[in-house]
Amino acid sequence: MKKKLIFAGAVVLMAAAAVTAYMANYRPDPFDLLNANIEALAQDESLDPGESNGKRECFNSITSDSAMQVRYCPTCEYVPGKPTWYAFRSEC
Structure with missing residues (x-):
């Protein structure tokens, strides 16, 4: 029984x-993260986050807020503000 x-x-x-030896020798490749960052930076950023198929998301109704920017539909330009809670999304 003792044996x-x-x-x-x-x-x-x-x-x-064995598990301790494996984990002590396991080192993730630091270039994996570097390559992921380079690929993300190399992507085409010509489209705005709200832009699809050449059309841009905009709002007709906005409130003033100097800390945020929102695209205003009549001018299709960014203005200081944020969309109101009842604002419908449109495209310009």
Whole structure:
């Protein structure tokens, strides 16, 4: 009975040592993150976030807020403000 208990303990100890050795030697490649950042920066940013198929999302009803920018439909330009809660989205 004692031999089985000692053998089981040794197996568990060896498994823990193997996992520890693997995790100690595992190093993620730092260039993976660098390459992901370069690819993200290289993407075409000519489209606005609200733009699709050459049309831009805009709002007819806005409120004043100097901390935000929103595209105003009559001029299709960004103005300081934010859309009202009841504002419908449109395109210009």
